[in-house]
Each structure stands twice: as C-alpha cells, then as structure tokens.
Amino acid sequence: MNDPSPAPPIERIPFTCTLDCGSRCELVACVREGRVLRVDTPADRPDTVTRPRLIPCARGRAQRRLLDIPERVKYPLRRTGPRGTGQFEVIEWDEALDTVASHLNEMRTAYGSESVLHAVGAGSITGRGFHGASAARRFFSYWGPVSEASGNESNHCAEMAAQWMLGGVVPGSDRATLLDARLIILWAMNPAETHMGPNTEYYITLARDRGARVILIDPRYTDSGILADEWIPIRPGTDAALVAALGYVMETEGLVDDFVHTHATGYEAYRRYLMGEADGVRKTPEWAQPITGVPAGTIRDLALAYATVKPAALLPGWGAQRTRFGEQIARAFITLACMSGNIGVRGGGLASVGTRSGEMGAPHLPIGPHHPSRQLSPGNWAASILDACLKPPLRMAHIVASNLINRSPDATRNAVALEALDFVVVNDQYLTPTARYADIVLPICTDLERSDLVASWGHDAHLFYSRSAIAPAGESRTDYWVFAQLAQRLGFGDAYTQGRTETEWIDQLLDSPCLERMTLENMGIMRSDGEPRVALAEFRAAPAAHPLPTRSGRIEVVSPEAEMYGLPPIPSYVADSAPMDRTYPLQLVTPHSKLRSNSCAYANPWLQQLEPHTIWINPRDATPRGIVQDAQVEVHSKRGAVIIPAKVTERIMPGVVCIYQGTWYRLAEDGQDHGGCANTLTDQVESPSGGYATHSVWVDVRRRDE
Template identity: 40%
Template sequence: MRSASTLGRRFLNAFGGQTATRASISNEGAIFASRHTLGLFLPPPAHKSLPKSQLVIMWGFNPSQSIEGTNTNWYLAQAKEQGTRFIFVDPRFSNSAAALADQWIPLRPGTDTAMLVAMATVMIEESLCDQEFLARCTFGFEYFRDYCLGVTDGMPKTPSWAEEICGVSADTISALAREYATSKPACLWPGCAPGRTAYGEQFHRACIALAAMSGNIGVRGGGAGCYVGQDVRGILKMSSIDGLSNPTGKSVVGWRWADAVVQGKRGGYPSDIKMILSVAGNRLNQCGDIHKGIQALKQVEYVVVMDHFLTPTARYADLVLPVTTQFEQEDVQLSHGESVYMFHSGKALDPLGECRTDLEIFTELAERLGLDGFPSDAEERWLPQLLDKSPVHLEEIRDQGVYWLSQDEVVPLQEFVKDPEGHPLPTPSGKIEIYSQTMAELGNPSLLPCVPTYIDTWEGPHHPLSVRYPLLLVTCHSGRRVHSTFDNVSWLRELEPHTIWVNPKDAQERHIQDGELVEVFNDIGSLIIEAKVTERTMPGVVSVFQGTWFELDDSGRDRRGSANILCKDTISPGEAAATNAVLVQMARWDE
C-alpha cells in the first residue's frame, strides 16, 4: 500500500500535475524488447524447471548478488547438483560463476548482441534451427536470417566477424551456438546489465530470437530469453492506490532528469522545472553524471526530499521531511520474480522523533491545500480495502504472516506454444515478432531496426576517446547494498571493502599494486578507490559496484567511489540507461 512514489504522484497530480519521470533504470531495455517482440512481460524461468535444463547460459547475470526472486539460488544449486551444465557469459567472473560455472566466456561490455547474432548465423548455416517452431510461433524470421547472412548489408555476421568486436574467439562462439541449439531443453537467462548499454534493447531482442530459433520457448527447462516480471498484484487480485492521471501529460526519462532540469525547454524538454519533490529515492546518487545532478539541484528554486536518512540527494535539499521506515508502520509486501506471495509487514515500534509516514505527510498537505484524494482516515481504511478481493484479507495475513499462492509449475508462453492460434500473443501478428511491426511503425530503422541488430556502441575500443580512456567500466550490484540503501551501515562496509576490480595486465601497465588507492577518471568525473587486482575481470575491463554515497573533495573528486560520478546520463534509443561500457582511465593515487 505504502508505495511512496505512487503517493507522491497522486499528490502532485491532484495539485494540478507534474513533469513526471518515466523508464526503468533497471531494465528498460528488456521492457522495450518485450513490448515490441512479445507484446507482454514474462516472469523468469520457473524455478522448479531449472533442474530439467540440460544447459543454462547465464548471460550478464549474477543472481548470487542480484537476487532474482525468492530461492533462485537454491534452485540453481539443485540444478547444478543434478547435472545441469552452466555457462557464464560476462566480462567478470562473478560470485555466481565461481559457484556454478562449467565454463566462463568473458566478452567486451556492450558487444553482447554481436556475439548473439553470430551464434544465430551458425545455427542458420548449420541447419540447427527449429524450423517447425519458427513457422508456427514467429513472425518475420526470414528478415533476421537475411541480416545474419549478410543479404541485407553485404556483411555476413560470422563468428570471425564477431570475434573482432567482442573479443571472444570464433571457435568459442561456434561451439556455444552448437551446444545451445542441440541441448534440449536449454535456458538462455540474460541479466539486465547487458541491456543497460548504448543499444541495450537489441541485446534482449537478440536473446528472444535465439531462444525461438532453438525451440526452447514454452518448454520445461527452457526459457523465452527476456524476463521483466509478472503482475503479482493482479494475480493476487489485490487493488492498488491510484496515482491519478497527470493533467499535464509531461514526462522525462528518469535517467535524464538532471539534463531536463538544466536544459529545460530550450533543450527540447517539455518544462522549465522550478521545484523538485524527491520521494523514496536517492536519484542524485543513482543516476549518471552526478556533477550535472548537483548543478540541477542548485539551479531550481526549491528542493524537498522525503527520506529516512540524510542521503546525498537530501544533502542538497532546501527542506528534508523525515519519514518512517517500514518498521514504524503496517503494510503488506508483494513478491518479485517467479514466485507469487504476499507477506505482512507489521509495525514494530512507534515513529521515532518527528518522523511521519509518507501517507500522513501527503494527507496533511492535501488538507491544507484543499486537495481531494487523501481522506483523513486513509491510514485505517486503505489497507483493508486493497485486500478486499484478494484470497486473504488483512486479519488473516496478520495471523498467517505469509500467503503463498499454490501454483502448478508455470512455464512462460506454454499455452501459446501449444496453440498459437487459440492463445495468440498481443502483437500485431499474434506471434513472437522477430521482425517487429510496431518498431517498423516507429520509423527509425538506423537506431531502432525491426530485427535484432548489432550497432556499434558510442563508447568502446574503437572510439576516438579510447586513446585517452582505454579501459571499459562496468557498474555492478553489490551483495551488501540494495542499490544505495544500506551504504550508510558501517559494519556492512567493513564486511566487504569497496574496490575497483582490475585485471593484473592492466594493473601492471600502470604500476598498480593490489590494495593501493587509484584515481579513475574520464571527461565526466573522477573518483578515488582501492584497487583489487584480480583475474576475475577480463583485460581492458574494470568494474565498480554501484550505490556508494558520494563525497566530493575540494577538487570535485569523489572519495567514496560512487560509480555514477563516471557515467554519462545518456540513454539508448529505447530509453535504457547506459550505465555500462563507459570509457575511463586509471592511475595510482598519491595524496
């Protein structure tokens, strides 16, 4: 119930409207690809199906730290024990790879689509495609085939072609294509990280195409190649608080919020923003180009932040309203991922100090401003109402603690695959659109081509900037934080020091020793961080766990190692945040 962001939207829309933010920073590439290829959003592969997989390819996915639903790691361990083969494709040898991998294939960040397209070429040339599945369940495969074979542009997308781009040998690409095509069933499980690149939506569309070509969609132990999530609230018939429609109709991509403020209408944005209300977020810290974000917060006339702590965003506010934590209020929480359940979040203690709930704050503000939509008894009335039609009501969930929906093993798209005519997808053709008709209607074939296409990233080894900044940065998720949440917990910081991973070859070239402080920099910013010299990242690639709260010194360098001090606020054509494949340089740091 207490979705603070929804309550904030409801309040501003009741007040007369807002310039809202849109597009998920986490997985907009996957959302875009799903919308235009499948017409719907899918949950991850059924956990119980994983032990049935002969092969699981974890592509840019590290579930031991980026947890994808309850018990995912337990089911992955079960699959491993029962003989499932795991291949990890990732620039880093992650903790998940250390626990599960039979093979690790490192590749350059931002080049994943080139490798996937080359695998498709092998499957086409060696007649390894499931032609019956493609004929029944897909639309436009012939256009993708022509692209892979070079009929479209004169450039066959062979493994040798991809080797020059992604740094993976042609033999390795060919072998992976053959193994994936002939292992039945096989699950291609992509993470969100490869989609957070310059053309990230193409990665997710290519994954779906490969899954369709192999015939692994709609079968136990297989996978559809692109996962966004499912409507748990709808499945549990739980109502939601209406955010109300935005009278202005205006919005900007959330990752670009600072640019929208700084540039305003003269930069093509819909508004000249004068005030910012920040609710349930640490956007300054969690979006690219932190220096531009600081400029934006200083430029507007007033900034209000509602939060539990004095976060980096709150430090730049004119007014901070202290809100309660989940321990000081009652609510019902919903699951994320493949499982479907709700659990009771009880009130453990009274609000501390002057803290109030988000709902109390907005209710009192609405009363003072004479706005509708926040009744005085909302705290008592709304939660029971939201559960009115669900299988379990408030008193029951209070007593039970958890309600877990008993389901048979759910295999995404199983009904569609069995009967495409009787259970069509919500796409123009009713099928999986390898050639997307809705993307064709967008009319931007060079940036949003209708078939999965590799497009050179704007930052990479061949970019002119690589002469000054020859290393590619990837920003990963830490096991000791949830994005930036918990970074202010001192004992968690002691548990795992915050470092930058650097390959021994790159460290030796720069005379850097393990444990030394280094400066990492580019045209966007600079940070000081401890080096972790390790072979767990491929040469030419460095990685920093995102989410640390930045602290700038007098020279504007970040002394806490916040990755977004180095990231641009650029987005893909499908509005995915480009947080990975960032060009940087690194040098020893002497105070």
C-alpha cells in the same frame, strides 16, 4: 542470592524487506520492550521444492543497524548552509509542513504546477499504500499536474524488445522449472547478488546437482560464477554480435529449430543477415571474436551446446541491455531462444521482464484526477533544469524515496541541477547526498516502523502484510502521514485521506474479497504456489488458439517499431560509435551490489564491513599503470573522477573495469568524488528508445600518488 527476575518475553513480529533488490523476503523482528533485538526468519515455514522458503540476505537481516546510524533523519530539518554541505537545523513538523505547503502554493500561482519536479524512486518501495511513490503520486494527483522524473532505469530496453516482439512483457517460467533444464546459460545474469526473483540461485544449484551444465557469460566472474561450470568473458555491449555468431553456427550446421518458422515471423530477414546476404559479411565466430573478445572455438562450442542440449534455459540479466544499443541485445536474446526452440518448454527459457505481483489482485489506494503533465526520464531531468528548455521551467523539486543525485547518470551534473532550483524538499529516512541538497528534509519511517501490504518481486505471486515492529524513531513519520498533512494545508485533505487513517486504509485493503485476511494477519504472507508455470506453454502448444498480442499473433523477429527509433528492423549487432580514444581506453561496468539495493542500505556499517568498495581491474591493465592491490587510484571519464582503491583481479576481463553502483556521491574540494559513486563517471547518453546506457562508459585508471 535471589534469582534475577525473568526477562520480559520477546515478541516476534513479521515484516517485509522492501528493498528493490530483485527479490522479496519474509522476516521477523524479535522485539523486547520496544527494541529490535535481532531480525530473524519465520521459524515454522515448510520448505519444499515447489514451495521454498523466502530466505532473506544480509541486507534484510542487518536492517536493525540502520535504525540508529548517524545518517538517520529523525526530525524535520531546515537547511542553514550552502546546498550540499549538510548544514541543517531541527525544526517543528508544523513549521516544516507549512513551509513546504506555502512553496507549493507559490510555485503553482507564479509558474504553474508543472514547475514542480516530482521525483520518486525505490528508497522505500512496493507497499500498496503508504510507501513513497504511492503516497506521493496520490498527493500530486489531487494537487495538480506536475513534471515527473520517472522511468525504467532497470530494463527499459528489455521491455521495449518484449513489446515489439511478444506484444507485451511476459514473466519468465517459474524458477522451479529450471530443475528440468540440462543446460543453463546465465548471460549477464547474476542471481547470487541480484536474485532476479527469490530462490533463482537455489534452483540453479539444484539443477546442477541433477546434472545440468551451467555457463556464465559476463565480463566479470561474478559471485554467480560459483554456480557455473564455465565462464565466458565478453566485452560489454557486444552481446548481439555473439548471438549472431551463435545463430550463424546453428544455421550452417542445420540446427535451427522449426519453432522459429512455426511460431515466429520475420526470421528469414535475420537469416539473411547471419549469412551475409544483406551486407556481404557472414557472421561467423571468426567475425565475432574481435568484437566480443570470445574465441571463435568457444563460440562454436557454445552454439552446438545450446542447439543440441535440451531443454536449455537462456537466462539473460538486465546489465547487458543497459548499453548504448541495448534494444538490439534484448531482441537478439529472444530471437536466439526462438532459434533453439526452447520457448514454452519446461526447463527452457525466455528472456523475461515481467513480474507476477499483480496476480494477487490486491488493491492500491485510488488516484485523483490529475496526471503528470511532463514525464522526464531519469537520464535527462538534470538537463531539463540546466538547459532551461522547458516552459515553464522547473523551479522546485519534491523528491520522495529517491537518491536522485546518485541514481541518475552524471552525478555531479545532477548536484549542480538541484543547486539551481529555488526550493527542494526531500522525504527520506537518511541524509543521502540528495537530501543534503534539500531546503527541507522530512523524516520518514523505515520498514520496521510502519505497516503496509507489500507485493512480491519477480516470478512469485505473493502478498505480504508487513507490520510495524517498533515505534518510529524520533519524530519520523510515514509518507502517507506527510502527504495527508500537506493535503490538509492545501485544502484537499478530505479527498486525500477520505477520512481514513493508515490503519483504517489497511483494514479496508485487507477486506478485499481477493485477499485471505486471516492468513495475512496470522502468517504475514499469502502465497500463490503450486505446479511450476511454464511461460508461453499454451502458445507453444497451439499458437493459433493462443496467439500473442502482436500483429501476426506470433513472435516477431522484424520490428517496424525499432525502425521508428532509428534501429535496424532485425536484432542485428550495432557497434557503439563512441570512439575508444587513448584518453579513456577502458570500458566501465557498474553492476548492482549484494551489499545494498542501488544506494539504499549503503549507510549500514555492518554491510560496509563485509566487502570494501573497489574498482576491479585485470592485472594486464593494472601492471602497466603501476597499480597494485589496494592502491588508491583515480578513475577518470568525460564526466568526472572518483577516488577508489584497486582490486587487481583475474575475475574481470582485460580492457574492462568494474565499480559497483550505489555508494554515496561525495565531492571533495579537489573536484573528485571520494565516495566512489559509479554515476560520477556515467553519461546521460541514452539508447535510441530511451534506455539507460550505464554500461557504455569509457574510463582510464591512474595510480594516485599520495
């Protein structure tokens, strides 16, 4: 018998996962004869404490499965049935593009360019040139001033707090500095699932191995609980009260660090608040216990630990500030770090929101002369359509890389709003709930099918050259190609492309003097590593010589800017006035899942099999309701109802339930969402300065009798 002929060689092509997950990883597509056999990691990377590998998670590795799922859009589609039903026919690219171009023209002529709602999201993100948001913004910057649905759903309140107190966003210390910490407090921080910068979990593990104590403060025992020595459950939205009680103990025990006097202003007003000199209420642990659900003894112990064990890293996640008064919580975190004196020291920590991706200096594609004339927050774009409060009113939407129905609060209202428009275009890789409401769906390439320069996430300052590994599925194209074609039809094709193809643009970007072209081409990544950076170290060492960009040059505990939004000038606790009535007695939290990034990658069957989508409910809440493990339940809020199986678990505190956000909205004939989309239950009410309040939701859970 003859030997079989040798298999064709496997090509290893570096590419980057661009999910907006809180990390950024290196991957390699193993390709044979135009097919991705598997997704791997680069084989030859050094892995040291100061230069750890950027190791992908299941979402990145499972991308191969997404190439050919039934939900993949491979050809231009035109709607043939009612919006939302998913009835489409395949049409030619020319017909699709001509239709979109003529509607854009008609809208501008009849109502003005502002009548077009342009919405972008994180569906295909962080390229320098050709991903959804960059390509689309560049297009509309030449076409005319549109209305844009954009905003910061992730950390708006934390950003406001940083602006008010620090004079701007400040990336936290490099994660490697955690190795020097003796105490790490993960306060609503869940790096096991949301990373918050690559390798955060890895460094916490190493720090614990070296003797650091790790405390988790969260309504849930998250997957990050495995990193922790202790779990302190806390009621959502009450974190500023816990901070106040910790501060009270530190103040009364004489443990407030001098840093708050030498490097901050306005502390005296906060001290008076703690001591009850302003309102007659001392913020004792006993005061905080019924508010937060944290026992007074636990509060006292935590305060003593945080004030005396040094260095101590306070690492807040962003879930806590996505609440009705999230600004107060984010401000309280910075104040507490000041009181403990752990700012600017290696192993300490500061609540941070900034990223360092811009430090590589990689250029973006240039932007044209027009800017959006109206900015609509992700929370109120639907209201703007339904209330017809804008002049001119919104008539058309061009949605790019955004599952807009799913990602904004009150999903049913969002769907109704899209239904009310004259014309909807969606650029996407998959037939998402939002794409199902489109008149035209334009099929877009995935990470494995396109090339781009991709920036890092979090505390890293890296740049990736992500390479196309296989040909685009069907007739899918990049967003850049789509908008170049539309620009051509609308008369500004040359201005948009400047005569360059995507390959030529990348070639030009790679020639930028700040980039190491050879390194990027050979390795797929350009890294900025080195001695771990300590945030605000220079400011700590010499505040006069290195002042912050605030009025005083110091950290400002009192914020007149907050008062402009009706908030107290100091970071005091403000109770959510939403009444806890008998109809909706449980608080709902809607955190990010490790199985997807918002709603991206949700449709991957491999990931869906890893963990069922459930509502977490404590046995003390489940038992009186007759709810047992895996039982189907109805979850009701003022906004809607979802059907979902129950996970009865002690991993969530009594009085609080949890549904991971990001599963796709699927409204059934019974008027209930059988997709379990968390935003079917959330409300469009925002924090005073405009932050999402998706963890300030009240619900009830009922057993569903089949």
